[in-house]
Amino acid sequence: MNKLKSISVLLFVLVSSGCFPSNDLAKQEVLLQGKTMGTTYNIKVVIGEENAQVDIKGMHQGIDDLLVQLNQEMSTYIKDSELSRFNQSNGLTPVKISAGLDRVITEAIRLGQLSKGKLDITVGPLVNLWGFGPEFRPETIPSDQLLETTRQRVGLDKLVLQNGMLNKLNPDLYVDLSTIAKGYGVDIVAEYIEQQGIENYLVEIGGEMRLKGFKHTGELWHVAIEKPVTIERAVQQIIVPKDNAVATSGDYRNYYEVDGQRFSHIIDPATGKPINHKLVSVTVIHPFSMTADGLSTAMMVMGEAQALAFAEQHDLAAYFIVKTENGFVEQSTVKFMQYLK
Ligand code: FAD
Numbered sequence: 001m002n003k004l005k006s007i008s009v010l011l012f013v014l015v016s017s018g019c020f021p022s023n024d025l026a027k028q029e030v031l032l033q034g035k036t037m038g039t040t041y042n043i044k045v046v047i048g049e050e051n052a053q054v055d056i057k058g059m060h061q062g063i064d065d066l067l068v069q070l071n072q073e074m075s076t077y078i079k080d081s082e083l084s085r086f087n088q089s090n091g092l093t094p095v096k097i098s099a100g101l102d103r104v105i106t107e108a109i110r111l112g113q114l115s116k117g118k119l120d121i122t123v124g125p126l127v128n129l130w131g132f133g134p135e136f137r138p139e140t141i142p143s144d145q146l147l148e149t150t151r152q153r154v155g156l157d158k159l160v161l162q163n164g165m166l167n168k169l170n171p172d173l174y175v176d177l178s179t180i181a182k183g184y185g186v187d188i189v190a191e192y193i194e195q196q197g198i199e200n201y202l203v204e205i206g207g208e209m210r211l212k213g214f215k216h217t218g219e220l221w222h223v224a225i226e227k228p229v230t231i232e233r234a235v236q237q238i239i240v241p242k243d244n245a246v247a248t249s250g251d252y253r254n255y256y257e258v259d260g261q262r263f264s265h266i267i268d269p270a271t272g273k274p275i276n277h278k279l280v281s282v283t284v285i286h287p288f289s290m291t292a293d294g295l296s297t298a299m300m301v302m303g304e305a306q307a308l309a310f311a312e313q314h315d316l317a318a319y320f321i322v323k324t325e326n327g328f329v330e331q332s333t334v335k336f337m338q339y340l341k
Contacts, residue, residue: 027216032060036067037182038077039206045193046200046216059196063189070188073100074181076124076174077134083175087124090171097166104177104184105161107290111180112156114314115298120269124176125153130274132254132265133176141258151272183247183293186210190289203289210245210289222341226250228280228321228328236281236321237330238341244317245289249296250281266300277303278323285317285339308333 027048034041043063047054075081082098089095097105108121127133129142129150142150153172160167177184182205190203190210200213202221211221220240227236228250239246251264251274264274282299286292295316299307304322308331311318317336322329332340 027218029216030056032056032063034060034064034067036064037071037075037185037206039182041067041185041189041203041205043189043193043204044202044215045198046213047198048216051197051199054196054198059193062192062196066188066192067185070100070181070185073098074104074177074184076176076178083177086166086168087174089168092168092171094160094162094165094167096164097161099164100184100188101166102161102164104181104290105159105166105175107184108177108180108294109156109159109161111291111294111298115295115302115310117156117269118301119179119294119298120154120156121175121177121179122154122156122159122173123267123269124174125150125172126267126269126272127176127178127265128174130263130265130267131256141263147272154269154272179249179297180290180294182206183208183245183289183291186245186289186293208245208247208289208293209241211241212243225281225283225319225321228323236328237319239283239285239319239339240341241285241339244285244287244339245292246283246285247289247292247296248281248283249293249300250321251275251300266297268301275301275303279304279307279320280323280328281321282307283319285336304331 027046030045030047032043071078073082076084078084082101086095111119124133128135153170158169158173160169185205186203186208187210193201202211203209209223214220220242223239223241223246224235225237225239225248227234251266254265256263266275268275279300282296284292284296299310299318302310304320307320311333315335316333317339319332319336322331
């Protein structure tokens with residue numbers, strides 16, 4: 001199942017805000033595009049007099065190099081990636097991991113604890129069992145017995161990260177960073193772009209985004225949250241996230257149906273099964289894309305009531321779309337409201 005996915009759940013919107021009138025008509029927007037992590041990336045950087053010396057071609061190559069390195073460190077789709085080798089090993093001795101893997105797993109463990117296990121990067125064997133991992137599997141429902149055996153392999157308590165050393169407490173443990181590494185990719189690309197002297201940009205990888213500053217016209221960046229439907233691509237809500245990252249998790253693009261029942265790619269570690277509730281999309285705005293990415297998935301697992309309470313408790317800017325008999329109902333935290341257009 002190594003096909004290129006086009007699962008962007010956020011769309012760029014070409015609308016004007018008129019928030020900050022431009023006085024520099026010489027600015028221009030440069031679009032850099034490419035492929036990574038089974039999906040695409042779109043980056044817009046604003047070039048003006050102050051950074052006219054930037055070598056765009058060299059920067060594009062630098063971005064590709066960063067993303068190739070990321071894949072080589074943390075893809076479960078590459079058999080000899082650093083993470084795949086860790087997953088394949090059955091030794092229980094701690095291994096030294098790269099700085100990138102250290103940063104991502106540290107944050108994943110923190111969010112796993114914060115969400116009381118709803119986000120669990122050891123859930124990979126269950127993701128694969130339900131047919132959403134790197135290996136193609138027939139879309140059949142696993143037996144209760146197979147589900148139970150697979151669940152024995154899952155649990156953040158079986159993974160230890162200390163001083164850059166990663167350790168399995170169960171030889172069958174399998175780490176899947178699909179929920180958070182795309183966000184990390186957005187963060188490192190944004191950091192790299194800033195190092196090149198660019199202060200106005202939009203970075204998007206497979207729907208996860210981070211934005212800073214203004215468009216070349218002097219307007220703030222606008223982002224559209226997609227309507228959670230499979231038959232068309234339509235806008236549910238436009239937001240103005242300012243200097244932040246935006247991540248959306250949903251169950252309406254990546255799923256299959258058996259006998260009229262929908263099976264989503266998001267797994268509830270408590271049951272070992274795909275989520276089954278009325279919350280269909282969660283959007284989080286946060287300074288870091290990796291954190292927004294992980295939190296949006298964690299709250300998708302929680303379901304509407306628990307997710308809203310969690311977001312308010314942790315002062316998160318979060319927006320929810322819930323499916324009801326009367327159509328979609330939107331809810332957002334107080335902190336999110338400042339970003340609504
Ligand atoms: P998100 O909501 O961000 O995350 C959902 C995903 O997280 C699920 O698909 C599952 O894998 C995992 N998950 C499910 N439940 C939980 C839970 N409770 N806790 C933690 N994690 C959970 N895809 C390809 O087809 N080909 C590739 O070559 C490829 N390479 C990749 C390389 C890397 C480094 C990464 C990170 C991903 C790659 N992918 C690839 C996967 C793909 O691009 C997406 O990351 C994936 O489909 C999930 O993204 P999302 O935004 O849809 O879902």
